[in-house]
Amino acid sequence: MANSRPLILLSNDDGYLAKGINELIHILRSVADLVVVAPDGPRSGASASITSIQPLHFVKVQEEEGLVVYKCNGTPVDCIKLGLSTIVPHRPDLVIGGINHGDNSSVNVHYSGTMGVVIEGCLKAIPSIGFSLCDHSEDADFKACLPYVRRVVDEVLKHGLPYGTCLNVNIPKGDELKGVRVCRQTDGVWTKEFEPCFHPKGSNYFWLTGVYVNNEPDAEDTDHWALSHGYVAVTPTQIDMTAYGLIEEMNNWNLNV
Amino acid sequence: MANSRPLILLSNDDGYLAKGINELIHILRSVADLVVVAPDGPRSGASASITSIQPLHFVKVQEEEGLVVYKCNGTPVDCIKLGLSTIVPHRPDLVIGGINHGDNSSVNVHYSGTMGVVIEGCLKAIPSIGFSLCDHSEDADFKACLPYVRRVVDEVLKHGLPYGTCLNVNIPKGDELKGVRVCRQTDGVWTKEFEPCFHPKGSNYFWLTGVYVNNEPDAEDTDHWALSHGYVAVTPTQIDMTAYGLIEEMNNWNLNV
Numbered sequence: 189m190a191n192s193r194p195l196i197l198l199s200n201d202d203g204y205l206a207k208g209i210n211e212l213i214h215i216l217r218s219v220a221d222l223v224v225v226a227p228d229g230p231r232s233g234a235s236a237s238i239t240s241i242q243p244l245h246f247v248k249v250q251e252e253e254g255l256v257v258y259k260c261n262g263t264p265v266d267c268i269k270l271g272l273s274t275i276v277p278h279r280p281d282l283v284i285g286g287i288n289h290g291d292n293s294s295v296n297v298h299y300s301g302t303m304g305v306v307i308e309g310c311l312k313a314i315p316s317i318g319f320s321l322c323d324h325s326e327d328a329d330f331k332a333c334l335p336y337v338r339r340v341v342d343e344v345l346k347h348g349l350p351y352g353t354c355l356n357v358n359i360p361k362g363d364e365l366k367g368v369r370v371c372r373q374t375d376g377v378w379t380k381e382f383e384p385c386f387h388p389k390g391s392n393y394f395w396l397t398g399v400y401v402n403n404e405p406d407a408e409d410t411d412h413w414a415l416s417h418g419y420v421a422v423t424p425t426q427i428d429m430t431a432y433g434l435i436e437e438m439n440n441w442n443l444n445v
Numbered sequence: 446m447a448n449s450r451p452l453i454l455l456s457n458d459d460g461y462l463a464k465g466i467n468e469l470i471h472i473l474r475s476v477a478d479l480v481v482v483a484p485d486g487p488r489s490g491a492s493a494s495i496t497s498i499q500p501l502h503f504v505k506v507q508e509e510e511g512l513v514v515y516k517c518n519g520t521p522v523d524c525i526k527l528g529l530s531t532i533v534p535h536r537p538d539l540v541i542g543g544i545n546h547g548d549n550s551s552v553n554v555h556y557s558g559t560m561g562v563v564i565e566g567c568l569k570a571i572p573s574i575g576f577s578l579c580d581h582s583e584d585a586d587f588k589a590c591l592p593y594v595r596r597v598v599d600e601v602l603k604h605g606l607p608y609g610t611c612l613n614v615n616i617p618k619g620d621e622l623k624g625v626r627v628c629r630q631t632d633g634v635w636t637k638e639f640e641p642c643f644h645p646k647g648s649n650y651f652w653l654t655g656v657y658v659n660n661e662p663d664a665e666d667t668d669h670w671a672l673s674h675g676y677v678a679v680t681p682t683q684i685d686m687t688a689y690g691l692i693e694e695m696n697n698w699n700l701n702v
Contacts, residue, residue, distance in 0.1 A: 424691035434681035
């Protein structure tokens with residue numbers, strides 16, 4: 189019986205106790221057998237970082253029919269690497285990151301630990317999806333987004349994803365979603381990124397924060413436009429970062445010594 | 446006088462004391478004024494991770510005519526963000542990461558803290574370059590690669606780089622380099638990524654390691670081919686990760702609920 193059901197490897201960057209990943213487990217239990225390997229605490233902003241200077245360790249914290257949960261001392265990418273190498277009973281049908289508490293659209297794809305999970309699954313040639321709700325609060329309300337999460341998962345299980353591609357799915361906060369738009373990554377930039385942090389004995393202490401500025405607020409094909417107009421933004425994403433358009437031009441540069 | 450010289454912001458992921466960044470400082474001092482904001486210790490594999498759960502702090506450790514060096518407790522990306530927001534006297538002409546001790550070609554671009562530096566500079570619309578020598582040893586010999594580093598920097602100062610693009614430059618180990626090839630990112634995968642780590646009181650402890658497998662060893666346009674044949678590999682890289690080829694196809698999926 190178990191072998192006829194899909195197998196999904198889940199992780200996140202908010203830690204295994206976060207509400208988002210537990211909502212994801214809840215909505216996907218009827219769809220697939222689930223193995224969760226998630227950080228033992230928050231790893232927001234972990235990007236695709238990996239840990240090589242200390243040993244990685246995981247501990248089983250929950251086991252039920254069709255669900256096993258492990259916590260791990262590493263980064264989101266470490267969790268996926270460990271999960272695939274040493275934990276899953278066979279190759280998963282999907283790797284999923286999330287549901288993140290916070291927006292991973294636009295340039296946030298680069299900083300996101302949730303998308304680190306997804307990039308790693310994609311690098312291992314497994315269809316991979318990141319889900320993020322645009323609400324940072326610990327007690328965010330995931331109710332409106334869950335049917336969309338379920339639908340995207342069903343469609344990826346049905347269609348697959350071409351090798352080298354994955355999905356970055358961002359969902360607006362709120363009760364009423366207008367539907368789904370397939371988007372491109374918005375061109376934007378973080379500004380005003382630091383606030384001074386008082387330290388009784390020193391200076392030059394800062395908190396990282398920031399104000400996001402959308403460089404193309406009117407571009408209707410972008411993920412940030414979709415989100416700001418009430419749509420779920422599905423951004424197909426690729427692991428090949430080559431700027432192909434520059435290769436021919438640079439062949440005319442004087443690069444040899 | 447000082448204002449007529451270019452200004453370059455440097456960082457790395459091996460820490461401000463690493464040989465690689467000090468070789469970079471040495472070769473670039475005659476070219477530009479340098480501000481170095483580098484991690485206070487090793488951050489290999491930091492990718493584009495950022496730090497928001499603890500304050501960031503930097504300390505000036507060296508100041509000479511045309512050179513100021515700061516160490517910082519954050520990630521490579523934190524260093525660039527802090528450098529640009531609070532340290533540099535004016536907008537730099539270039540952001541440079543490296544010279545890394547180790548190969549950042551192919552899929553390593555995703556895990557690399559050196560390329561985190563470069564992605565961050567690029568996100569801030571500054572021409573940015575990552576340099577990596579394919580030699581992990583602390584005392585790696587950078588002599589053969591320095592003229593190429595200097596030439597690539599000169600050419601980027603001359604030509605600029607289109608907004609949204611940056612360079613991932615990898616250099617083979619060894620005394621004799623055959624020249625430069627402008628490349629695309631190789632399709633490859635890390636395998637055998639864990640070795641058990643003995644722990645006196647527990648199990649499930651592992652070291653992250655790995656064997657890289659090139660999925661296209663005969664592809665002469667790839668960065669890994671260039672490196673394995675003795676060439677410096679210059680891989681133009683972009684921050685837009687959209688998989689454009691998938692957008693039209695996914696518009697035919699049944700994504701709405």
